[in-house]
Amino acid sequence: MAAAIARRLTVLAVAAGAALGGAPAIAAADTAEIPSGQEILGWTKDLVDLGPRRTGTPGGRRAAEYVADHFRRFGLQDVHFELATSYRWDVARHGLQVDGRAYDSFPSAHSFTPAPTWTGSFSTGPGGRTAEVVDVGDGDAAGFAGKDVRGKIVVFNLRFQVPGLLLGLVMEHLFDPQLSLVTEAESMLQANPYITNYIAALGRAQAGGAVGFVGILADYFDSNRYHNEYYGRQLVKIPGLWVTRKVGARMRAQLAQGGAHRATLRLDGDRRAVTARTVVGALPGASRETIMIQSHHDSIGPGAVEDGTGTAEVLALAKHFGRQPASTRRKTLLFTTFDSHFTGYQSHEAFIRKYVLERRTPYEIVANVTLEHIARNGRVRNGELLVTDRPEPRGVFRGAGLATWPIVNQAIAEHGLDRTITVSAATLGGMPTDADGIYRFGGVPTVSLISGPVYLYDDADTIDKVHVPSLRPVAAAFTQVVDRFDDLTREQLREPPH
Incomplete structure (x- = not known):
């Protein structure tokens, strides 16, 4: 294609x-x-x-x-x-541990918000929220298939879904006299950061009864400072954090060691x-x-x-x-x-x-x-x-x-x-x-x-x-x-x- x-x-x-x-x-x-x-x-x-x-x-x-x-x-x-x-959504404290090992993370904006006009304080409690971890891959139907996420913290890959190349299917006109969009395929293969699987993945997680999430920025550069917008189409009522692809790889290596693993997720702040x-x-x-x-x-x-x-x-x-x-x-x-x-x-x-x-x-x-x-x-x-x-x-x-x-x-x-x-x-x-x-x-x-x-x-x-x-x-x-x-x-x- x-x-x-x-x-x-x-x-x-x-x-x-x-x-x-x-x-x-x-x-x-x-x-x-x-x-x-x-x-x-x-x-x-x-x-x-x-x-x-x-x-x-x-x-x-x-x-x-x-x-x-x-x-x-x-x-x-x-x-x-x-x-x-x-x-305005503000975080005072956040943190992530898996089996007691700390991982660098960043708050997923507008998570832990129970209703569109809700205001007040949110908190995972003094010791954070601790639960078993379930890895659901890309957060799609296949990733969730056969997995019980109720009462658990899900880990999923945040995927950027729309590369510029897809606009080639629907474009009506192109001005590119140097043909750089053709000769530099990397430009058109790079996906933008605002059309993602966030809504679908979090919809499945919450419907399944998950109590928190860790999103791995799988398509991102080495930064966890991903300031997502407020997506009103999918209220995210559970707390969530972002981690980089490198951190996610280390965390998954730990999860792969066998047996059940427990994560402690901390997210305290307020919405006003x-x-x-x-x-x-x-x-x-x-x-x-x-x-x-x-x-x-x-x-x-x-x-x-x-x-x-x-x-x-x-x-x-x-x-x-x-x-x-x-x-x-x-x-x-x-x-x-x-x-x-x-x-x-x-x-x-x-x-x-x-x-x-x-x-x-x-x-x-x-x-x-x-x-x-x-x-x-x-x-x-x-x-x-x-x-x-x-x-x-x-x-x-x-x-x-x-x-x-x-x-x-x-x-x-x-x-x-x-x-x-x-x-x-x-x-x-x-x-x-x-x-x-x-x-x-x-x-x-x-x-x-x-x-x-x-x-x-x-x-x-x-x-x-x-x-x-x-x-x-x-x-x-x-x-x-x-x-x-x-x-x-x-x-x-x-x-x-x-």
């Missing part, structure tokens, strides 16, 4: 180059006022320097205030916060209600029809790529369009950066209810552009993280009218966004991460740029991981997209039935 996909990548890349190679470059006057890559990088650095921007923390609030302050400087109007209740802040600012146009440009400003660790870069790209477009007279716009532009990305997307849900479903604002949102993760390519090789100077393969997911497709593809080509695959959201049944809510539940025509480097959820997401050469081209390309969308009617923007 890999060879067939590689041939398809080659054909699409060659065809795209032939079709777009002679396309006229966007006029210099059109991009002259777009912020430079260094200015966009400066905003990203500022956000990283604010400290971890976790929802409900001082760093998270400082990030929201930083964005709002820049919106005002750039001339945006109606700059304000939309508030929503989210939940906090305020999430979505930052909103507008540039009025001739009508109430509104194009929305969004990202999210919160993070767990440094969050340079996720989503310091996405927020900085929103700032770049806000600054550019803030310099343009309102008379040049048919539609209003609404700039937003969300909170609660890692804690349950409550700010997104509140925004969709107010702005789209209930329409309690002056803005009639007819299109959305989401910008996330301007990243250097990351791969796992022999258990180590290898970061290259190429951009991470990126996807542009389109859930909008047929008239938007040539606009998006032309912008990608004109501004040299190499290694970009375009995919119909209808084919996948949704959008990645931040864009999914407004597209799938709000029904807003959406175009989303995103990449999925393997280090995205780790403390390794530092400023050196930003693909600096892409910062200004991304801003220029999506400035062009917004400009062209401004000329389309609501009907042209709307995604056809599927």
